Amino acid sequence: MDIGGRTVSTWHYGGELPAREIRARKGDLLRVQLRNELPQPTTVHWHGIALRNDMDGVPLLTQPEIAPGAEFRYEFTVPDAGTHMFHPHVGTQLDRGLYGALIVEDPAEPADYDAELVVIFDDWLDGTGRDPDRVLSELKANGMGAMPGHGGMAGNGGMQMSRSDLLGGDAGDVTYPYFLANGRTSEAARSFEARRGSRIRLRLLNIGGDTSFRVGVPGVPMTITHTDGFPVVPTRAEAVLLGMGERVDAIVTMPDQPLPLFGLAEGKDGRAHVLLQPGAGAAPDLPAAAAQLSARPAMVNAIPAAESVRLPNRSPDVTHELTLGGPEPVYTWTINKEVYDPARGFPVRRGERVRLRFNNTTTMYHPMHLHGHTFQVVGPAGPGPRKDTAIVLPGQLLEVDFDADNPGQWLTHCHNIYHGEAGMMTVIQYVED
Numbered sequence: 001m002d003i004g005g006r007t008v009s010t011w012h013y014g015g016e017l018p019a020r021e022i023r024a025r026k027g028d029l030l031r032v033q034l035r036n037e038l039p040q041p042t043t044v045h046w047h048g049i050a051l052r053n054d055m056d057g058v059p060l061l062t063q064p065e066i067a068p069g070a071e072f073r074y075e076f077t078v079p080d081a082g083t084h085m086f087h088p089h090v091g092t093q094l095d096r097g098l099y100g101a102l103i104v105e106d107p108a109e110p111a112d113y114d115a116e117l118v119v120i121f122d123d124w125l126d127g128t129g130r131d132p133d134r135v136l137s138e139l140k141a142n143g144m145g146a147m148p149g150h151g152g153m154a155g156n157g158g159m160q161m162s163r164s165d166l167l168g169g170d171a172g173d174v175t176y177p178y179f180l181a182n183g184r185t186s187e188a189a190r191s192f193e194a195r196r197g198s199r200i201r202l203r204l205l206n207i208g209g210d211t212s213f214r215v216g217v218p219g220v221p222m223t224i225t226h227t228d229g230f231p232v233v234p235t236r237a238e239a240v241l242l243g244m245g246e247r248v249d250a251i252v253t254m255p256d257q258p259l260p261l262f263g264l265a266e267g268k269d270g271r272a273h274v275l276l277q278p279g280a281g282a283a284p285d286l287p288a289a290a291a292q293l294s295a296r297p298a299m300v301n302a303i304p305a306a307e308s309v310r311l312p313n314r315s316p317d318v319t320h321e322l323t324l325g326g327p328e329p330v331y332t333w334t335i336n337k338e339v340y341d342p343a344r345g346f347p348v349r350r351g352e353r354v355r356l357r358f359n360n361t362t363t364m365y366h367p368m369h370l371h372g373h374t375f376q377v378v379g380p381a382g383p384g385p386r387k388d389t390a391i392v393l394p395g396q397l398l399e400v401d402f403d404a405d406n407p408g409q410w411l412t413h414c415h416n417i418y419h420g421e422a423g424m425m426t427v428i429q430y431v432e433d
């Protein structure tokens with residue numbers, strides 16, 4: 001794949017990076033035939049979709065792995081509109097080129113915009129002399145000892161300390177040489193052409209393995225309209241922070257001059273962009289433009305859901321506490337001191353209102369993702385946004401509520417792929433009395 005100024009050898013869906021977008025309408029039956037020509041077994045997870053459990057793509061839990069050379073037909077109804085995505089759920093495969101956007105439209109939704117721009121931000125190292133499997137084994141071999149300043153080995157391309165006040169401490173475990181917007185580095189960024197003054201619906205996605213992005217257009221405020229596919233009270237912001245697995249829809253007005261829509265790698269040294277191009281003209285000086293995005297970005301956990309999608313007021317029938325721990329002893333990330341075991345989890349019963357309390361005792365943030373449901377963040381002053389992935393800051397407690405209305409065995413896990421693979425995953429298990 002040509003990622004812009006560099007050609008890398010990687011794994012992909014159908015020869016495109018990102019994969020060709022899948023677009024459906026709310027209520028559609030979606031059918032996708034997967035043929036595995038990779039050297040490893042794989043599955044596909046439909047991130048954000050409240051689908052039937054046996055199509056969720058989690059090995060052992062919902063389906064056998066799809067062997068090299070084998071095929072599998074995914075077939076499910078998409079019940080909710082929104083900006084979603086698809087990626088593998090085996091090992092570290094999502095930190096290669098295996099990802100794409102899954103957009104579900106609602107024909108009944110009022111469309112107060114002129115054009116649409118889907119942008120997937122990604123951190124990239126595959127095929128640059130490293131690959132994600134090797135990075136994970138280096139992290140496990142070196143643990144915290146690989147961080148500069150901790151007396152261990154440095155410069156092995158594995159673990160490195162990066163800092164972010166916004167993220168409350170450690171910004172990541174992995175150093176990436178490249179950051180991509182729609183599969184391209186900033187050196188060879190894609191352009192998006194539209195008439196100046198037109199209203200653009202941005203669909204912003206972060207498929208990164210270990211990087212959050214601060215997303216915005218310098219000097220052009222956005223109005224955030226959706227989080228993880230669900231409408232929120234429209235909220236104006238200079239920029240927005242997107243953790244791994246999170247999506248935001250926002251409206252911007254097309255500028256008069258070419259301007260970058262940036263994804264700045266939060267707490268890391270790098271960025272990616274798509275150039276908003278209203279006509280002729282060159283991009284501005286990129287470092288200067290990026291420096292203009294220095295205002296504190298919106299943190300989406302604080303934005304209330306739109307009235308129309310708020311969960312009915314109700315006390316939880318069951319509350320589960322999930323204490324996030326790690327990375328001790330050697331790059332092990334845990335939930336309630338346990339690493340992932342598909343046979344163990346947290347019981348819920350159909351019809352219950354469930355509260356999950358994510359209690360982060362580590363020094364790093366964790367974007368916690370729940371499969372098969374869209375929870376509602378419990379805000380300090382009332383209902384927060386509907387989401388399926390939410391950042392839990394270090395030393396903090398995040399509470400989320402959902403209605404147990406989709407029976408099955410559903411993963412909840414950190415969407416930092418290295419944390420998930422190092423143990424930080426568990427199962428929400430529907431049980432019957």
Ligand SMILES: [Cu+2]
Binds near residue numbers: 333367415416420424
């Ligand atoms: Cu994590």
